[in-house]
Amino acid sequence: MTAPAPIVDLRSDTVTRPTAAMRAAMSAAEVGDDVYADDPTVNRLQAVLAERLGKEAALFMPSGTQSNLCALMAHCARGDEYLVGQGAHTYRYEGGGAAVLGSIQPQPLEQDERGVVALADIEAAIKPDDSHFARTRLLALENTFGGQVLPLAYQVEATSLARQRGLATHLDGARLLNAAVAMAGPGGDAWVEARRIAALYDTVSVCFSKGLGAPVGSALVGPADLIDTARRWRKMLGGGLRQAGVLAAAALHALDHHVARLADDHALATALADGLSGLPGVQARRPDTNIVFVTLDALPAAEALARLRAAGIWAGRAGDRLRLVTHLDVDAGGIDRTVRAFRTLSGGG
Numbered sequence: 001m002t003a004p005a006p007i008v009d010l011r012s013d014t015v016t017r018p019t020a021a022m023r024a025a026m027s028a029a030e031v032g033d034d035v036y037a038d039d040p041t042v043n044r045l046q047a048v049l050a051e052r053l054g055k056e057a058a059l060f061m062p063s064g065t066q067s068n069l070c071a072l073m074a075h076c077a078r079g080d081e082y083l084v085g086q087g088a089h090t091y092r093y094e095g096g097g098a099a100v101l102g103s104i105q106p107q108p109l110e111q112d113e114r115g116v117v118a119l120a121d122i123e124a125a126i127k128p129d130d131s132h133f134a135r136t137r138l139l140a141l142e143n144t145f146g147g148q149v150l151p152l153a154y155q156v157e158a159t160s161l162a163r164q165r166g167l168a169t170h171l172d173g174a175r176l177l178n179a180a181v182a183m184a185g186p187g188g189d190a191w192v193e194a195r196r197i198a199a200l201y202d203t204v205s206v207c208f209s210k211g212l213g214a215p216v217g218s219a220l221v222g223p224a225d226l227i228d229t230a231r232r233w234r235k236m237l238g239g240g241l242r243q244a245g246v247l248a249a250a251a252l253h254a255l256d257h258h259v260a261r262l263a264d265d266h267a268l269a270t271a272l273a274d275g276l277s278g279l280p281g282v283q284a285r286r287p288d289t290n291i292v293f294v295t296l297d298a299l300p301a302a303e304a305l306a307r308l309r310a311a312g313i314w315a316g317r318a319g320d321r322l323r324l325v326t327h328l329d330v331d332a333g334g335i336d337r338t339v340r341a342f343r344t345l346s347g348g349g
């Protein structure tokens with residue numbers, strides 16, 4: 001009898017488990033009480049990230065959702081409005097928190113497949129200073145968006161338009177380092193690219209628990225006064241953690257050891273997209289980074305998902321497309337098995 005093949009979990013890059021080296025770093029972490037701001041490991045993480053992203057200050061957060069919400073609440077007061085893409089995480093996938101908890105009105109705008117909101121639409125959505133309207137305060141963009149890098153030239157134009165019109169800018173950079181690694185290319189310095197992007201925005205939120213492979217955590221970076229305001233909101237939202245150095249140690253380990261290797265995830269995602277594109281009745285988009293969207297001509301997504309699962313391949317779903325995400329815990333063997341499982345689905349034997 002052979003042991004069953006291990007599951008290939010491509011639902012998200014959040015499913016990674018901490019490596020042995022990461023667990024060792026967590027176990028050795030020096031800790032304090034971060035609500036008193038005296039956890040040395042949290043303080044070191046915040047200093048390192050702020051420095052690497054060229055910002056004044058950083059704040060460790062329990063989740064990306066809380067990080068984005070604290071940013072929105074730091075930028076916008078009750079009755080203010082933020083401009084955001086229809087498909088953006090902060091608008092669509094965070095439970096409406098900005099409206100519910102921040103009394104901030106979202107103004108969602110159409111986006112293309114790369115996450116671009118047309119400059120003319122941004123311009124047209126900025127409300128005049130008139131008591132009929134919410135006060136437009138902030139433009140929020142997302143990079144990467146659906147595994148695609150938001151073009152740098154576009155980010156320059158959109159953020160300078162926002163600034164000219166007196167708006168603040170926030171980037172949901174949950175996967176900022178995936179974007180930076182893709183931009184840097186082989187031999188390039190991802191941190192140079194990450195700084196280039198971060199410089200365009202007032203605040204940037206980054207996730208440690210996605211491709212970087214930490215079990216928990218995000219951080220918000222930006223000017224010291226905004227980060228102070230965000231710290232007040234974080235406490236009110238229940239995000240004041242105590243001996244959080246155990247978690248910050250995982251994030252620090254990820255920053256030192258798991259950034260350059262994101263290129264491996266991107267290469268596997270490209271290999272997966274290319275492998276799937278060769279199958280009859282399968283359309284797979286080749287991503288800039290680590291997320292592959294797949295459409296099947298003859299099979300509803302729900303059924304494909306169930307049949308893949310029976311073969312030990314766990315995928316996610318986005319509407320009528322399948323979503324497959326590569327990460328630290330997937331290797332070339334897993335990608336080969338995935339392509340083979342799709343071949344059976346598409347009737348190729």
Ligand SMILES: *Cc1c(COP(=O)(O)O)cnc(C)c1O
Pocket residue numbers: 063064065066068089090142172174175207209210218
């Ligand atoms: C994952 C993610 C977040 C934050 O999600 P949490 O699950 O709250 O950590 C925010 N934005 C984007 C684009 C994400 O992918």
